Amino acid sequence: MNKELEHKFVTELENNQNIVHKVCSLYTNDKDSHNDLFQEITIQLWKAYPKFRGESKFSTWMYRVALNTAITLYRKSKRRIKTQDYDSVIFKIKSNEYxxxxxxxxxxxxxxxxxxxxxxxxxxxxxxxxxxxxxxxxxxxxxxxxxxxxxxxxxxxxxxxxxx
Incomplete structure (x- = not known):
């Protein structure tokens, strides 16, 4: 993936990260699970971003990916969110504490x-x-x-x- 696309993604994620935090708050009960789910949603957003066609607002697309990820993980784990390592991509995202x-x-x-x-x-x-x-x-x-x-x-x- 090229640097321009990566920069656009990071910028959009930084501007809309409260969406992900709010989804995480709905589907988790503690800070560690919240952080794990945030990471997993970010990974899924990154994987899906090259296919984002811009037919809807980025935030609408982000809601959909975040909610689908949270629901899928919640159903699979029945209360325990499991994450995967994704070492090949490291984002430098300025994180605002929720x-x-x-x-x-x-x-x-x-x-x-x-x-x-x-x-x-x-x-x-x-x-x-x-x-x-x-x-x-x-x-x-x-x-x-x-x-x-x-x-x-x-x-x-x-x-x-x-x-x-």
Missing amino acids: DNTQEEQLKLMYNAVKQLGDIDKALVFLYLENKSYTEIAETLGITEVNTRVKMNRIKNKLRTILNP
Whole structure:
């Protein structure tokens, strides 16, 4: 892969890394697992980047890869995220420490969301990121109508979880 493509990737990843941190927060329960999942998502993004055609925004594509990676790993390991070594590529990414205090108000909501199924978690996550139903449907690969129906059902589940 050429240096220009690598530079574009690193720049996009640095600018959008909070997306990956938020996905990691949804699918992990401790800092080590969070860091491992972040690394695995970064590896999957890097592997897939040469095929990114720019038909959607980079952030939309990044959401899709990150969520698919997290869901796949979560389902395979049933709570324990396993990573792989990828020694051939070393990125010099300026890492911003993820600041959980900014999202302290959402802590109860995130805990409730963690009780949902994998796809429902992803849908809520994108909804909380202010993505349109069209963008959510595109990211998850489902219809917009299905997205709306699922979201209404999820809202009811969350109300039940938060107000027992």
